[in-house]
Amino acid sequence: MAHNAYLMPMRPEDLLVPTPSGVCCKPGGFYIDPTRPVDKALITHGHSDHARAGHGQVLATQETLDIMRLRYGEDFAGSTQAIRYGETLTINGVNITFHPAGHVLGSAQIAVERQGCRIVASGDYKDVPDPTCTPFELVKCDVFITEATFGLPVFRHPDPEEEIAKLLHSVSLFPERAHLVGAYSLGKAQRVMALIRKAGYREPIYLHGAMETLSRYYLEKGIDLGELVLVREKKKAELAGTITLCPPSALKEVWSRRFPDPVTCYASGWMRVRARARQSLVQLPLVVSDHADWDGLRATVIATEASEVWVTHGQEDALVHWCGTKGLKARPLDIVGYGDEDETDGVSDQGEAGNPA
Amino acid sequence: MNRFAELLDRLAYEPGRNNKLRLITDYLRHTTDPERGYALAALTGSLSFQYAKPGMIRGLITERADPVLFALSRDFVGDTSETIALMWPVPDARPNYIPSITDVVTSLNTLGKSQLPAQIARWLDALDETGRWALLKLVTGALRVGVSARLAKTAAAALGDKDVHDIELMWSGLEPPYEDLFAWLEGRGDKPSTRDPAPFRPAMLAHAIEDSDFEKLDPSDFIAEWKWDGIRVQASAGVNEQGERVVRMYSRTGEEISKSFPDLLESLNFNGSLDGELLVLRDQRVQSFNVLQQRLNRKAVTPKLLLEYPAHLRAYDLLVDGDEDLRELPFEERRKRLADFIARHPHPRLDLSPVVSFTAWPELAAARADPASAGASEDANAVEGIMLKRKDAPYLPGRPKGLWWKWKRDPLTVDAVLMYAQRGSGKRSSYYSDYTFGVWSEVDGAETLVPVGKAYFGFTDEELLQIDKFVRTNTVERFGPVRAVKFGPDEGLVLEVAFEGLQRSTRHKSGLAMRFPRISRLRWDKPPREADRLETLEKMLDGIEHNRSALHTTAT
Numbered sequence: 001m002a003h004n005a006y007l008m009p010m011r012p013e014d015l016l017v018p019t020p021s022g023v024c025c026k027p028g029g030f031y032i033d034p035t036r037p038v039d040k041a042l043i044t045h046g047h048s049d050h051a052r053a054g055h056g057q058v059l060a061t062q063e064t065l066d067i068m069r070l071r072y073g074e075d076f077a078g079s080t081q082a083i084r085y086g087e088t089l090t091i092n093g094v095n096i097t098f099h100p101a102g103h104v105l106g107s108a109q110i111a112v113e114r115q116g117c118r119i120v121a122s123g124d125y126k127d128v129p130d131p132t133c134t135p136f137e138l139v140k141c142d143v144f145i146t147e148a149t150f151g152l153p154v155f156r157h158p159d160p161e162e163e164i165a166k167l168l169h170s171v172s173l174f175p176e177r178a179h180l181v182g183a184y185s186l187g188k189a190q191r192v193m194a195l196i197r198k199a200g201y202r203e204p205i206y207l208h209g210a211m212e213t214l215s216r217y218y219l220e221k222g223i224d225l226g227e228l229v230l231v232r233e234k235k236k237a238e239l240a241g242t243i244t245l246c247p248p249s250a251l252k253e254v255w256s257r258r259f260p261d262p263v264t265c266y267a268s269g270w271m272r273v274r275a276r277a278r279q280s281l282v283q284l285p286l287v288v289s290d291h292a293d294w295d296g297l298r299a300t301v302i303a304t305e306a307s308e309v310w311v312t313h314g315q316e317d318a319l320v321h322w323c324g325t326k327g328l329k330a331r332p333l334d335i336v337g338y339g340d341e342d343e344t345d346g347v348s349d350q351g352e353a354g355n356p357a
Numbered sequence: 358m359n360r361f362a363e364l365l366d367r368l369a370y371e372p373g374r375n376n377k378l379r380l381i382t383d384y385l386r387h388t389t390d391p392e393r394g395y396a397l398a399a400l401t402g403s404l405s406f407q408y409a410k411p412g413m414i415r416g417l418i419t420e421r422a423d424p425v426l427f428a429l430s431r432d433f434v435g436d437t438s439e440t441i442a443l444m445w446p447v448p449d450a451r452p453n454y455i456p457s458i459t460d461v462v463t464s465l466n467t468l469g470k471s472q473l474p475a476q477i478a479r480w481l482d483a484l485d486e487t488g489r490w491a492l493l494k495l496v497t498g499a500l501r502v503g504v505s506a507r508l509a510k511t512a513a514a515a516l517g518d519k520d521v522h523d524i525e526l527m528w529s530g531l532e533p534p535y536e537d538l539f540a541w542l543e544g545r546g547d548k549p550s551t552r553d554p555a556p557f558r559p560a561m562l563a564h565a566i567e568d569s570d571f572e573k574l575d576p577s578d579f580i581a582e583w584k585w586d587g588i589r590v591q592a593s594a595g596v597n598e599q600g601e602r603v604v605r606m607y608s609r610t611g612e613e614i615s616k617s618f619p620d621l622l623e624s625l626n627f628n629g630s631l632d633g634e635l636l637v638l639r640d641q642r643v644q645s646f647n648v649l650q651q652r653l654n655r656k657a658v659t660p661k662l663l664l665e666y667p668a669h670l671r672a673y674d675l676l677v678d679g680d681e682d683l684r685e686l687p688f689e690e691r692r693k694r695l696a697d698f699i700a701r702h703p704h705p706r707l708d709l710s711p712v713v714s715f716t717a718w719p720e721l722a723a724a725r726a727d728p729a730s731a732g733a734s735e736d737a738n739a740v741e742g743i744m745l746k747r748k749d750a751p752y753l754p755g756r757p758k759g760l761w762w763k764w765k766r767d768p769l770t771v772d773a774v775l776m777y778a779q780r781g782s783g784k785r786s787s788y789y790s791d792y793t794f795g796v797w798s799e800v801d802g803a804e805t806l807v808p809v810g811k812a813y814f815g816f817t818d819e820e821l822l823q824i825d826k827f828v829r830t831n832t833v834e835r836f837g838p839v840r841a842v843k844f845g846p847d848e849g850l851v852l853e854v855a856f857e858g859l860q861r862s863t864r865h866k867s868g869l870a871m872r873f874p875r876i877s878r879l880r881w882d883k884p885p886r887e888a889d890r891l892e893t894l895e896k897m898l899d900g901i902e903h904n905r906s907a908l909h910t911t912a913t
Contacts, residue, residue, distance in 0.1 A: 153422070154430045154443035158486065166363070173383055174376070252780055252838070256787045264786055272443065272486070274369070275435045279837050281782045283370050318429045325423065 010115040012143045012308060015094070018333040023121055023145065023312075025112055028094035030059075032110055032121045035337035042096065044123025045107035046071070046186055049338050059083055061098060063106025063221070067186065070213050085134065101125040102136030103290050104187030105218060111139050119143040120304065126289070127296045128157075131194040132187070132223050136300075144306035145333070148314035149291040150269050157269060157293040163286045164195045170263060170284055171243060178239040178259035182248035182266040182282070185211050187290050189245045190218045192267050193225040195288075196243065206231040206239070208246035208255070236260055251282065269293070298322065313338035358456050358484060360388060361396050362491035368502040372783035377504060381512035385539075394534020395458040399495060400509035402612075403533060406465040408498040409473060414441060417478055421446050438497065442489035445481050452483040459534070461495060507610045517542030522559040522754045525611045529553040554595030555603045557611040558630060558676050558684070559754030563744060563761035570762070571718050579745045580689065581713040581721055582673055583733055584763055585634040586646040586741040586858075588653075590614070592621075592670060593630040593677075606635075617658060621668040624706035629698065632674035632752075633710065636739060637666045643739040645901065646872070647860050672699060673710040673744075676752055684752035691752065713743060725764060738901075741857070742766045768855040769897060771796060771889040772880060774806050775850040778828040780838045781813065788821055789828040789840065792876065794852050798867075798891035806844060807891055809867045812854060815875025823879065824850070846886035853878035859898045867891060869898055 017024045022034035030040040037054035044050055044060075046067030051060075053072040058065065062082040069076060083089060085108065088097045098108040101123055109122040120141040127136045150157075171179050183189040189211050196205065204227040207215060215228055231244050240260045250256060251264050266282040269289025277285040292300060297319060301309055309323050309330040316332035323330030364384045371377055381400070385393050398404045418427060418441045427444070434440040461480065468476055477496060481489050494500050507521070510528065514521040519542055530553035531538055540546030589609040597603050604622045606615045615622060618635070625631075637644040637652060652666035675695040676684055683691050692712075699709050713731060715721040721743060724731035728740040742765035750760035773794035781790035791813040795806035816824065827842070827850050834841040843849055855877035862870035 152430050152433055152444075153426050153446075154434055154440060156443070156486065170367075173379060252787055254787055261784060273434050274439055277370065281780055281786045281838055283372070283376075283783060284367070285370065315429070315433070318426055321425050321429075322423075 010117040012117055012119055015114055015117055016112060016119050016121070016143075016145075018310065018335060020335065021337070022335060023333070025094060027114060028091045028096070028112070030091060032112075033123060033338075035335065040091075041077075042110055043068070044101065044110060044121065045103055047104070047124065047184075050123060053077070057081065059089070059096070061085070061106040061108055064108070066217065067106060067214065070217060085137075099137045099139050100134035102127060102130060102133060105133045105190070105221065105223070107133060107187075109137075109139060111141065117142050119145065120306075121145040122147065122300075124149070124291055125300070126292045127300055128160075130191055130290070131198065132190045132218060138300070138303050140305050142306060143308045143310060144301060144304045145310045145312060146297060146301060146319070147291065147338075148297065148311045148316045148319040150289065150293050151297055151311070151315035151319040153294050153318070155269060155272055155289075155293045156295055157272070157289045158287050160191075160195055160288045161199065163267070163288050164192070164199050167243070167265060167284065167286060168196070168199055168201060170265075171241065174263060175241045177261045177263050178241070179243045179284075180251060180256060180259060180262045180264050181243060181245050181286070182251045182264070182280075183245055183268075183288075184290075185247050186214050188267055188288065190215060190223065190225060191290065192286075192288060193228075193245065194223065197224065197226045201243070202226070203242065204229045206234065206242055206244035208244065208250050210247050210250070211245055231258070248280070251280075301328070302326070358458055358461065358492065359488050360384065361392075361399075361458055362484070362488040364396070365491045365494065365500065365502050366487050368504055372503070374508065376783075377508060378512045378515065381504070381509060382515045385513060385516055390536050390539060391459050391534030392457055394536060394539065395462045397509060397513060397535060398462070398533035399458065399500060400504055401506040402500075403506075404462060404498075406462065407468075407470065407473070409477060409496040411437065411497060413474055414438065414477070414493060414497065417441070417474060417481070418445070438493045439490060442481075442493055443486055445489055448482050452479065455483055455488070456480045456492075458495070461492065462533070465496065505610060506612055510611075513538070513542060517544060523548070525557050525559050527551045527553075527556070528611070529556050529605070529613070552598065553603070554597045554628075555593035555605040555630075557591060557593065557605075557607040557613075559611070560589065560591060560609050560632065561674075561752050561754065561761060562609075562756040563763040564756060564758065566745065566762040566764045574745075576715065576717055576721070578747055578749070580692065580748055581715055581724075582710050582744045582746070583713060583728065583736075583740045584742040584744045584765065585636060585643070585671060585710070586739045587634040587636040587643075587649055587671075589632075590635045590670065591630060591632055591676075592625050594625045595628045617653075618668050619658060620663045621670055621706055624670070624704040626704065627698070627702040628679050629675065630677040631670065631672045631695075631698075632676060633670050633672035636669045636671055638669040638706075639667070643669075643671075643736040645738045646741075646858060647901070650860070667706070669706050669708075671708055671710045674752060687749040687751065688746050689748040721764075725766060740766075768857055768877075769859070770853055770855045770877060771809075771894060772851050772883060772887070773809060773854050774844050774885045774888045775824070775827075775842055775852055776806060776808055776844055778824070778840050778842060788825045790821060790825070792824070792852065794854060795844075796867075796889045796891050796894065797886075804846070807867045809865070809869065809891070809894060810854065810856070810871040810874045812852075812874045812876050815855065815877055816879070820876070820879055824876075844885060847884060849885040851880035851883040851885055851888050852876050853880055859894060859901055861898065867894075869894060 021036045023032045030042055031038045032042045033044055033050040034041050039056040041055040042059045043064055046064045051068050053076040056078040058077040058080045065080050065082055083098050085098055085100050088095055095113040097111040101107040101109045103124045109120050111120045118141045120139050124147050125136055183192050193205055206229050236258055263284055264282045265284040265286055266280055267286040267288040270276045271285030271287045309328055311319050311332045312335055320330045367380055368377055430444050431440045480492055510524045511521045514524050527549050530551050537549040541548050591607045594604040604625050606618055608614050637649045655662055675691050675698050696709055713724050725743045729737035733740050745762040747760050773796050775792055776795045777793040778789035779791040781788055793808050793811045795808045798807045831843040832840045833843055854874050856871040856874040858872040860870050
């Protein structure tokens with residue numbers, strides 16, 4: 001890494017400081033994914049635990065800015081600036097580059113570099129193919145800031161196409177029932193739809209109202225999800241044999257009573273663990289995740305060649321322990337407010353319509 | 358193995374009986390012999406091999422995983438077997454075959470104990486997460502996916518549109534992988550013959566009688582008996598082709614329960630098949646269900662248990678006498694044959710269930726209200742009502758209409774206050790349909806509601822909607838799928854809870870447990886402060902333990 005010969009390389013702690021409300025770059029005067037309003041924020045992706053409304057200036061990819069606008073309204077920030085993947089900006093002498101994170105549409109890892117020290121804040125990421133977003137790009141660095149949502153050896157995500165095959169088999173086995181698939185409304189839902197199409201399913205896919213705006217946005221961005229129909233336009237009997245995507249919280253709401261004998265499904269990495277799946281009371285858990293699994297986290301950490309690893313959220317103990325066994329310096333960041341987006345899906349308990357059909 | 362694993366996985370999450378049937382039938386239809394036969398054997402609990410011990414399985418993972426990571430994972434997952442299935446380190450050179458259930462079953466039958474760990478490890482190497490989970494269930498002998506033997510057989514019968522009763526009849530003469538059974542079901546072969554000298558014969562069941570039914574019935578067409586509060590069993594015995602005696606006990610659904618009652622098997626020195634009630638008798642007196650439960654709760658059948666809880670068979674029907682099948686005969690005739698049969702095979706652990714004589718319904722109603730004075734005397738504790746059987750009724754499988762009636766004693770009831778509600782599953786997953794309720798008690802000087810039970814049926818669909826609405830609008834706290842609702846002396850919902858009995862329990866904070874609690878009425882009219890007190894339940898329990906008859910008159 002190039003740095004000025006007359007300066008000592010910068011210490012990582014002087015470039016980025018973890019604070020309870022997010023990672024702060026003091027020399028650059030900005031935060032990354034702050035959990036409370038700040039003057040200048042760099043946002044990795046549009047999930048609500050990372051992208052919050054009310055910041056002064058926001059720097060993010062165009063897609064992330066669009067998604068924030070769709071979710072929070074036009075005045076979600078004082079001002080905004082879009083940055084492309086691979087583009088470098090300099091903020092108060094700190095170089096900033098956004099790289100694809102493979103998590104959801106527009107998601108980015110943010111490389112922060114000054115005086116020969118490069119830190120990559122990866123946000124949420126996954127290192128497997130996803131037809132709905134740009135693939136993850138590996139960035140070598142001195143310090144890698146990683147999530148650990150699925151940071152336990154029990155999490156090795158299966159091939160998502162096999163999970164979708166289970167869903168389609170069930171649809172053919174129970175043609176008189178409706179299949180309701182709970183999926184987070186940004187990213188997961190669209191990925192599940194794209195996978196259903198990839199498996200050759202040609203019927204319309206039905207949507208809960210809360211899925212509409214973001215799915216339309218994906219369509220505008222040229223991602224093919226096939227024919228989408230709003231479920232509220234349909235009668236109960238017409239929904240037999242169909243597939244409907246809805247926010248996970250809607251599965252337990254009175255809203256779900258409009259379907260004929262629904263088979264409740266839930267697409268989430270958490271479905272790998274039976275106690276979690278049982279607690280959600282679904283009948284068909286689908287293990288589909290937009291986060292790196294245990295193997296993905298470990299492979300990525302090694303490939304970045306980072307000598308130091310900071311772990312933001314999830315099962316940080318296990319990943320920190322594993323880094324230790326590999327001779328890597330690692331520590332948890334203890335940032336309050338990041339978590340599983342499935343559990344912070346912004347849909348009220350009453351659902352879209354409130355009353356059973 | 359993969360398809361079987363997928364089936365188990367799906368069954369584990371599917372609550373609906375018909376949906377489970379459809380899943381199993383679909384699997385059996387699309388799987389070849391002998392694989393599906395071993396799968397059916399696994400589902401019906403008919404496999405017998407040396408099961409792997411949990412400790413051995415744990416040993417396999419500790420050789421292969423970082424102990425800190427295993428401990429963190431085990432904590433998160435909550436189940437050792439599942440943790441191992443999920444975190445099993447897959448070797449770089451993965452075996453290029455996937456073991457079938459047939460491989461697993463046949464290997465487990467022949468392998469020595471010392472070879473077992475290495476073999477299980479090789480299978481785990483070859484399978485994926487769900488496959489490993491299913492394998493560990495199979496080799497430890499605990500499937501636990503909510504499928505009874507009866508349900509699995511019903512699913513098999515559906516393959517050929519056959520009656521499950523036929524499968525029950527031939528079942529104990531069949532051996533995994535049941536190729537002859539599948540050939541018959543699919544119309545490719547003859548019906549397998551029954552060589553079993555002591556098969557299960559599908560039980561005849563009764564309908565609950567309603568007040569309005571009596572006017573349509575003539576008392577002189579019926580014989581009445583006590584309805585005993587034990588467990589319904591069928592005892593079959595005979596001699597096989599090798600000249601050996603075979604004696605078996607079955608539950609009402611055809612599960613073989615012989616191993617749990619060795620003391621009773623010895624007393625069955627006849628050839629034939631009896632239908633009756635399994636009871637615990639001490640000094641000739643029938644003990645209450647609470648006492649029988651003590652025996653049923655124990656896994657190990659120890660000499661001490663046999664001595665303290667001696668099992669007894671009280672017979673009320675004779676299905677087969679020697680080689681003669683009596684099921685076509687009218688009940689009145691079968692009862693005469695039964696009395697004669699028991700006289701020919703006397704044994705202290707076997708007797709005849711007495712008839713309750715009556716000429717008119719009011720007389721029978723009086724006997725039901727006070728069995729002690731109507732002939733049951735000190736056995737009244739174990740009477741849970743009256744059975745009415747038509748004199749001319751043949752013995753038919755299932756629950757035929759109008760032949761057998763059960764007339765249970767009135768249930769006990771209390772008014773309790775709704776405290777917590779949990780969402781149901783399947784069709785009920787958008788409804789708060791499981792209710793925890795409590796009664797008043799003084800705790801540390803303050804009036805407090807103590808939970809005394811949980812119920813998830815008894816209400817109508819309309820009432821479910823009303824309670825669901827109450828729960829949603831009166832939630833004060835949420836814990837996962839559970840909500841705490843508002844309750845106090847002046848706010849909350851009073852539920853009339855009906856139940857069949859009470860037991861002391863150390864597992865419940867209130868110190869007692871209800872038998873078959875259900876919601877019998879919603880008491881919107883009743884202020885929670887007027888709900889019952891724990892002392893009322895304690896008095897009922899004392900009554901049950903001393904004299905049940907008195908209880909029914911005082912508690913209601």
